[in-house]
Amino acid sequence: MSRVAMLIPLLGLVAVQDILTGVFGAPSIVATMIASRAMGPRSAILLSTLAQLIGPFLFGVAVATAVGAEIVEANIITPMMLYAALGSTVFWMLFSWYVRIPSSSTHALIGGLVGAVVAGYGPAAIHGSGLLKILVSLTLTAPLGIFGGYLIARGCYWLAKNATPHINQRFNQGQLIVAIFLGFAVGSSNAQNAMGITILCLLATGFLSQFEVPIWVVAASAVCLALGNLIGGMRVMKTVGMQFFRIRPLHGFSAEFSSTAIIIASSLMGGDVSTTHVTSMSIIGAGAAERLSIVRWGFVQRVLLTWVVTIPSTALVAGILYLTLGMLGME
Secondary structure (H helix, E strand, C coil), X not given: CCHHHHHHHHHHHHHHHHHHHHHHXXXXXXXXXXXXXXXXXXXXXXXXXXXXXXXXHCCCCHHHHHXXXXXXXXXXXXXXXXXXXXXXXXXXXHHHHHCCCCXXXXXXXXXXXXXXXXXXXXXXHXXXXXXXXXXXXXXXXXXXHHHHHHHHHHXXXXXXCCCCCCXXXXXXXXXXXXXXXXXXXXXXXXXXXXXXXXXXXXXXXXCCCCCCCCHXXXXXXXXXXXXXXXXXXXXXXXXXXXXXXXXXXXXXXXHHHHHHHHHHHHHHHCCCCCHHHHHHXXXXXXXXXXXXXXXXXXXXXXHHHHHHHHHHHHHHHHHHHHHHHXXXXXX
């Protein structure tokens, strides 16, 4: 099989994964704005699409490098491993979308990559320090979202304690500004996952000799992510925005501000994050700042369960896919 024939299906899978990530990323940016009536659904989707198209060009490629070069040795990856990793990721994302849970494409991709490599070379092929860095980032940033959302909301309550109901308009105006930066942050973080796996595809098929991110890869990742944001996400948007509690302008502003700060800081440091989980947990923190009882904890438990099971599940599926492809002689 020629190098081109191997590469094109891999890039197609990356594009599907990136577009689906855009579908999941839409509620991360706009759910609180819509739920708090800061902006209508169409305007919010257009705003977030433009922000995600621009975001991947703003904050470097530290996360892409972490995903593509720090978890495994890039030059040992084979096309079949990438087929298995991406196939597992896409399967999990579609399954999560079907059952209407805000799962994490980042968790799915990391799990798929680890599962495929372990199936091919064993656990020794995984860079423990790189994987630990990713897992620590994924694990800590979601609780930080709760903490950040809570603190910012409490601060907003204190500042607005003597204000008239007109203050809600100010919080909605603040949401519009913060949402633009949240879109940049989410776009950068999510697109870098696609960039990292794209470079592994180019290395595995011999089109690159060392890990580097050409500008066309950045642009392609940005376009696919923005396209996914534009054409989908309405089902998941409703889930994220409405099932936690009734979101008001103060909650929306606090959750967006917390999410933006955490995602940008993590991206600049090369720490991968689940933007879906960070934004979801920030919403929880903002609601808990008013009172714990208004949060619909049953749905929160479903989100957290999905958070825990995604990486092992996608790793298992990727391992099975890799072994199956091997038995079919598709190496």
